[in-house]
Amino acid sequence: MDDLYRELIIDRYKNPQFRGELDPHDITFEDDNPYCGDHIRVDVRLDENNIVTEAVYSGEGCSISQASADLLIESIHGKPLDEVKALTKEDVLELLGIELGPVRLKCALLSLKVLKAGAYGLGEASDDLVT
């Protein structure tokens, strides 16, 4: 439990660095966690070489969902879109630095699911993106 609420997570939850919305944007996507109603929207801007120049997220939810979104968005700055598409569950867990049970895993991975659905230009997000 102490691990779960390590300082980094509480800090990013209370003092997020990458919250906001971008207009115009090259990529935007939003989705909910059907189990709890947590909501995340991600907006991304790319340069001519498809490198992420700016990215932010908005929405609401628990500390795990919001802190993982903040850390994930931070990590994609300067990355090519192809690398963003290739991000995995393990990448997010590494950013968070904690182990999670099946229910909280859904919270942690909501932002990745939204980001990848947007990156791939999908109509609907699917759990297949983050398994």
Added chain:
Amino acid sequence: MTLNEQKLAALDIQKIRGDFPILNREVRSGIPLVYLDSTATSQKPLQVLSVMDDYYRRSNANIHRGIHVLAEEATGAYESARERIAAFIGAATPKEVIYTRNTTESINLVAQTWGRANLENGDVVILTEMEHHSNLVPWQILAAERNLRLEFISVTPDGLLDLESYTELLKLDPKIVAFTHMSNVLGTINPAREIIQMAHTVGALTLVDAAQSVPHIPVDVQALDCDFLAFSGHKMCGPTGVGILYGRRELLEAMPPFLGGGEMIKRVELRSFQNNELPHKFEAGTPAIAEAIGLGAAVDYLAEIGMDAIEQHEQEIIAYALERLEEIPGVKVFGPEAQYKGGVAAFTLPEAHAHDISQILDSDGVAVRAGHHCAMPLHNKFGITATARASFYLYNTEEEVNKLVDGIYKVKKIFA
């Protein structure tokens, strides 16, 4: 002291807790379980566990068609459970008691059979804003198919049904009014008798979602005069996988069948079949036999303790819980005052999300639920996405409420 007075005397909580082996466990070394999630599912007493275990060890067989000792014992136990369940809710006959999987399936059964046979273009169905998804979505599915009009009795800011809005809706000539007897989020116990009487004055039928009421307060279908009533076994000390649909006999007789298959037929030819009689007409396929027998043991257990005594105990616990929760700065409990509700306290804290509250409470062994509790429209109404919900049953104590409160202070400290 008369027998009734004895039952109204305070519950012997320590004796009751002794019936539930799970309540003795530690969730982590040195941390005992404080189970405050009975609205989601209740724990099961030995009296239920042993009956089910014994069934599988001694009598396991398929029911109704075997002519051997095991089949007869299994059938006898299954049908005897139905009789005791019928008596527990005051049904006129066990034929009015249909085994289903749960409340959800019971409501779907009514929507798909009575609804399809009786509702058509433009007909009005009245629901309420405080329904669980299980009493919304089955009607939404039917409404889309039949172009029905769904209307909703509104919920007041205090978490009560607005009966004035109901009076207005009744002018629309509704065909059925389907409503929850007790909200799984607000805890509100709705005036079911009054709602049913009002529906009947305009010729509408009524369906009561009793998933939260049958486990916690005395319910008598004939006194309520309801047309349909649905509940689940697992919220009332019984197992998962078995629920009940009560329906008035003449309605059930007139309804088309639900699922087709074995058991629900009287005879079958290659291109046609004839329905079985009630209650088997609605029970296609091999049912949850051990679970039905377990539910029979659960109603025996509850009846022995007495539903009046259980209701009184929960009234005391919720009054104490609301008093303690309201002492905590920032805590907002949803729903009406204790006198209008059962043992449910859904709350928010400004500084922490419900998931985080639940997880930190869990670190001290306190099990509560976090989320929208399958009532998203109700949460939307109150402008929130999630609440933490503590709920109480016959085995909970004031000491456990104190642990909940201590845990909430811990949340506040972590998120300070």
